[in-house]
Amino acid sequence: METAPQQLAVTVAITRKADPSRNAEMLAWVRAGATLAEDFPGFLGVGWVRPVLGSTEWHMLYRFADADSLHAWEESPQRQWWLSSAQGMVEHTRVERRTGIEGWFDPPREQTVDEPAPAPAAPPRWKQAVTIWLGFFPISLLSSVTLGHLLEGQNVVVRTLVSTLCLTPLMTYLVLPWVTGALQWWLHGERPPWRKVPLRRV
Numbered sequence: 001m002e003t004a005p006q007q008l009a010v011t012v013a014i015t016r017k018a019d020p021s022r023n024a025e026m027l028a029w030v031r032a033g034a035t036l037a038e039d040f041p042g043f044l045g046v047g048w049v050r051p052v053l054g055s056t057e058w059h060m061l062y063r064f065a066d067a068d069s070l071h072a073w074e075e076s077p078q079r080q081w082w083l084s085s086a087q088g089m090v091e092h093t094r095v096e097r098r099t100g101i102e103g104w105f106d107p108p109r110e111q112t113v114d115e116p117a118p119a120p121a122a123p124p125r126w127k128q129a130v131t132i133w134l135g136f137f138p139i140s141l142l143s144s145v146t147l148g149h150l151l152e153g154q155n156v157v158v159r160t161l162v163s164t165l166c167l168t169p170l171m172t173y174l175v176l177p178w179v180t181g182a183l184q185w186w187l188h189g190e191r192p193p194w195r196k197v198p199l200r201r202v
Contacts, residue, residue, distance in 0.1 A: 009064065011062070012061065012062055012063075014059075014060045016091065017056045017091040018058060026090070030058070030060070032082060033046075034046045036078045037062055039078075040072060040073045041065075042070070042072075043062075043063075043064055044064060044065055045176070047062075047176070047177020048060040049181030052193060061177055127187050135175040136167075136175075143166060
């Protein structure tokens with residue numbers, strides 16, 4: 001008897017543009033979309049980052065457990081309403097899909113609709129491990145300081161269960177998207193943003 005192939009988690013990376021003067025509206029719109037997506041089966045996380053303060057670009061990621069659950073979200077009336085609510089404010093410029101954990105580490109790249117693009121090389125495994133550690137260490141330390149006192153004297157299984165239940169959503173929804181977004185330049189061997197020399201007009 002053949003077993004069905006295991007479906008991989010899918011991460012969608014999108015670049016959107018918006019007027020920096022509408023930053024508050026953009027934040028509210030992004031958070032509304034995240035709230036809607038959270039109610040869909042298979043939702044694993046969402047995150048966004050801006051390259052620099054005042055930038056028109058917003059790099060966004062959302063992640064689902066498999067292609068079917070992603071399709072259900074992308075074709076849902078809730079998402080269509082959410083997208084239509086930003087007409088005139090948001091321009092959608094780039095989109096790309098990734099499978100596996102590398103999806104959190106790949107930057108969005110431009111591609112044409114319905115044209116498959118070759119996957120770029122993923123960051124070295126050691127860089128991925130360092131990035132995850134940089135996110136996990138502070139929240140693990142925070143957990144030890146806060147939950148440690150509350151769970152003192154409890155069975156080790158109970159302590160581990162409670163701490164992992166608290167830390168896993170934090171890593172998935174907040175810390176990992178933020179850290180990988182902030183370290184995109186390092187993960188892919190680029191110059192840090194503060195050392196990039198702007199082009200001069202001639």
